[in-house]
Amino acid sequence: MPIQEKCRILEHQKVGPHHYKLTLVSQYISSHAQPGQFVNVKCSESFDPLLRRPISFHRINTQHRTFELLYEVVGRGSELLTKYFVGEELDILGPLGTGFNIDPEKRIHILVGGGMGIAPLLALGEQIQNSKVKSQNALYVLIGANNKEHIFGEEEFRKVTDQVQVATDDGSYGKKGFVSDLLLNFIETELRTHNSELATIYACGPRPMLKAVAEIAQQKKIDCQISMEERMACGIGACKGCATKTAGGYRTVCKHGPVLDAKEIIWN
Numbered sequence: 001m002p003i004q005e006k007c008r009i010l011e012h013q014k015v016g017p018h019h020y021k022l023t024l025v026s027q028y029i030s031s032h033a034q035p036g037q038f039v040n041v042k043c044s045e046s047f048d049p050l051l052r053r054p055i056s057f058h059r060i061n062t063q064h065r066t067f068e069l070l071y072e073v074v075g076r077g078s079e080l081l082t083k084y085f086v087g088e089e090l091d092i093l094g095p096l097g098t099g100f101n102i103d104p105e106k107r108i109h110i111l112v113g114g115g116m117g118i119a120p121l122l123a124l125g126e127q128i129q130n131s132k133v134k135s136q137n138a139l140y141v142l143i144g145a146n147n148k149e150h151i152f153g154e155e156e157f158r159k160v161t162d163q164v165q166v167a168t169d170d171g172s173y174g175k176k177g178f179v180s181d182l183l184l185n186f187i188e189t190e191l192r193t194h195n196s197e198l199a200t201i202y203a204c205g206p207r208p209m210l211k212a213v214a215e216i217a218q219q220k221k222i223d224c225q226i227s228m229e230e231r232m233a234c235g236i237g238a239c240k241g242c243a244t245k246t247a248g249g250y251r252t253v254c255k256h257g258p259v260l261d262a263k264e265i266i267w268n
């Protein structure tokens with residue numbers, strides 16, 4: 001059940017050219033949030049901009065009653081967010097949406113993030129590694145971005161697994177190419193000797209990347225969960241502004257998603 005709460009800012013750091021990390025305090029939200037869910041943030045004290053902006057949980061720390069958001073400045077809302085200081089409060093609605101489903105039968109977890117798509121995957125990786133069956137799980141993280149400057153979270157992911165691979169479109173860091181190329185290569189080499197029925201791919205990133213990942217998953221018969229990004233208004237399933245076509249009809253990305261089964265998504 002989401003709540004609206006004024007959450008105190010514990011930390012607010014610039015972590016990239018246009019990228020910031022926010023740590024917020026909330027006992028309720030941190031203890032109810034699931035990886036893949038998001039909060040809807042009011043980016044100013046006034047009604048301009050009118051709509052809240054959706055941002056995923058990057059990290060959830062129940063013990064410290066905090067959660068982290070990693071965001072990129074792309075327009076007015078995210079620009080206004082950068083003006084908030086430590087100690088001030090942000091009006092937050094959450095946790096919202098349906099997050100990733102960690103099937104206890106699965107043993108191989110492959111996280112695939114493109115650009116800012118890595119944001120919700122760190123919380124997921126940490127939850128997989130904190131699970132009771134940790135020792136039976138294999139966690140692989142594949143990260144991609146346009147260039148080295150836009151690779152985020154590598155250090156944090158390396159704290160949860162030593163199986164991290166990186167690709168950049170321009171080859172300035174890691175392998176040259178798309179993260180979907182990394183995934184295909186990974187499946188055809190390292191996963192070749194494993195039972196693919198025990199694997200799940202979890203992906204988040206730009207739409208063309210997600211489509212490529214979903215196609216690979218279908219071709220290789222691997223379960224795949226996709227975190228979709230649509231422009232949102234209410235964030236609670238009321239306005240239908242974020243509806244997307246699925247095999248089961250139109251579904252709201254904010255409520256049925258943002259994480260959807262790749263087999264359900266109609267890409268055209």
Ligand SMILES: Cc1cc2nc3c(=O)[nH]c(=O)nc-3n(C[C@H](O)[C@H](O)[C@H](O)COP(=O)(O)OP(=O)(O)OC[C@H]3O[C@@H](n4cnc5c(N)ncnc54)[C@H](O)[C@@H]3O)c2cc1C
Nearest residue numbers: 053054055056070071072074075076077078119229230231
């Ligand atoms: C479920 C969900 C989770 C998200 N999680 C994160 C996150 O963890 N970190 C992060 O940086 N961003 C995340 N986003 C995207 C973020 O919500 C948008 O970047 C933000 O709303 C832009 O607001 P703005 O006012 O700064 O830009 P605007 O002025 O509103 O838009 C600037 C540009 O961004 C594009 N844009 C705006 N919203 C979206 C969107 N939802 N999807 C795709 N393009 C968009 C616009 O088309 C425009 O080109 C998420 C979006 C969704 C739907």
Ligand code: FES
Nearest residue numbers: 233235237240254
């Ligand atoms: S944003 Fe209103 S229904 Fe999804």
